[in-house]
Amino acid sequence: MSNISIVKKTIVNIRHSLRFFICVSIAVFIIAAILIVFYKKAYIVKYNGEIIGYCSSKSKLQERINKYIENGNSDNENLAYVDIEILPTYNLTFLKRSIETNDEEIYNAVISSGITYYKYFAIQLNEEDKYYVSKYTDAENIVQKLKDKESNNMDKIKIVERYDTNLASFTAIDDCVSGLYEEKPKPKSKPKYTPSKSNATSQYIPNLGIDMIEPVQGIISSRFGIRRRDNHKGLDIANSTGTTIHAAASGTVTYAKYNSGGYGHLVIISHGNGIQTYYGHNSKLYVTPGQYVSKGDPIAAMGSTGISTGPHCHFEIRVNGTAQNPQNYVFRGR
Numbered sequence: 001m002s003n004i005s006i007v008k009k010t011i012v013n014i015r016h017s018l019r020f021f022i023c024v025s026i027a028v029f030i031i032a033a034i035l036i037v038f039y040k041k042a043y044i045v046k047y048n049g050e051i052i053g054y055c056s057s058k059s060k061l062q063e064r065i066n067k068y069i070e071n072g073n074s075d076n077e078n079l080a081y082v083d084i085e086i087l088p089t090y091n092l093t094f095l096k097r098s099i100e101t102n103d104e105e106i107y108n109a110v111i112s113s114g115i116t117y118y119k120y121f122a123i124q125l126n127e128e129d130k131y132y133v134s135k136y137t138d139a140e141n142i143v144q145k146l147k148d149k150e151s152n153n154m155d156k157i158k159i160v161e162r163y164d165t166n167l168a169s170f171t172a173i174d175d176c177v178s179g180l181y182e183e184k185p186k187p188k189s190k191p192k193y194t195p196s197k198s199n200a201t202s203q204y205i206p207n208l209g210i211d212m213i214e215p216v217q218g219i220i221s222s223r224f225g226i227r228r229r230d231n232h233k234g235l236d237i238a239n240s241t242g243t244t245i246h247a248a249a250s251g252t253v254t255y256a257k258y259n260s261g262g263y264g265h266l267v268i269i270s271h272g273n274g275i276q277t278y279y280g281h282n283s284k285l286y287v288t289p290g291q292y293v294s295k296g297d298p299i300a301a302m303g304s305t306g307i308s309t310g311p312h313c314h315f316e317i318r319v320n321g322t323a324q325n326p327q328n329y330v331f332r333g334r
C-alpha cells in the first residue's frame with residue numbers, strides 16, 4: 001500500500017468518527033435541552049421518614065434551618081438555643097417544571113417542631129424567685145449593690161441560672177435592689193464582717209440526699225461555671241472514644257437519644273426529688289427511656305457527638321432544673 005492511500009484511509013476514518021461524534025453531541029444537546037425546558041433540578045425533602053416537599057436549594061434551606069437553631073425567630077439576646085429533634089434529609093432529583101417547589105412550607109414545617117429555650121437569671125431570696133434579670137452581670141450588679149448597702153439578708157440571696165421555654169419579665173436593677181434590701185437591726189454592735197469573695201451562687205450547695213459515684217474515668221477537661229462563650233453547666237471528663245459511662249446513681253432513664261441542642265447522644269437519668277444527671281456527647285447509648293438503672297450500670301459509650309471538640313463525657317447534676325457544680329459531689333478536689 002502506498003503512503004497516499006494510508007493517508008486517504010485515515011482521513012476517511014477521521015471523517016467517520018467526527019460525524020459520529022457530532023451526531024452524539026447533537027443528541028445529548030437535544031436531550032439536555034428537553035430536560036432544561038421540561039425539568040428542573042430540585043431536592044426531595046424527607047422529614048421524619050416522610051416526604052414533605054421539594055426544595056430548589058438544599059444549601060439555602062439548610063442554612064436557614066441552622067440559623068434558626070442558633071438564633072430562633074428573633075434576635076432576642078436571651079435566646080439560648082432552639083431544640084429541633086430531627087433534621088430533614090435531601091435527595092437530588094429532576095422535577096417537572098410544572099411541579100412547584102415549596103421551600104417556605106418545608107422551612108415552616110421543620111421549625112414548627114423546634115422548641116426555643118431562653119436563658120436568664122433569677123435573684124432568689126430564701127430560695128424563692130424574687131426577680132428576673134436578663135444577664136448574669138445584671139444579677140451580680142444587684143448582689144454587689146446590696147453588699148455595698150450592707151443589706152442584712154446577704155446570706156439568703158443567691159443568683160440562679162434559668163433555662164426556660166418562656167421568657168420571664170425582667171425587673172430593673174435598682175428596683176431589684178430596693179425590693180431586696182433589708183436594713184440591719186438597730187443595736188449597732190458592729191458585727192465581725194468578713195469580706196468574702198462576691199459570689200452569691202457558690203455559697204449555696206444543695207444536699208442531694210443520695211451518694212453519687214464518678215460516672216466515668218478520665219481527666220477533667222472543662223469545669224463547671226462561666227466560660228468565655230457560655231456558662232458551662234457541667235463537668236467535662238475526657239478519655240478515649242468507647243470508654244464506658246456508668247449511672248452516677250440509681251434512677252429512671254428519662255431521655256436517651258440524639259439531642260440537637262448540642263449534647264449529641266444524650267442520656268438523662270432522673271433520681272427523684274428533682275435530681276437529674278446528664279451524660280452528653282456519647283458515641284453509643286446502652287439504655288432506653290423508662291428503663292430503671294442501678295448505680296454503676298453501664299449507660300453509654302464515650303464519644304464526641306453534638307457540639308464537642310473531642311471525646312468526652314459532659315456530666316451535669318441538676319436540682320429542680322438548676323445545674324449544680326458536679327465537683328461539689330463527685331471528682332472533689334480534682
Ligand SMILES: [Zn+2]
Pocket residue numbers: 222232234235236313314315
Ligand atoms: Zn461540657
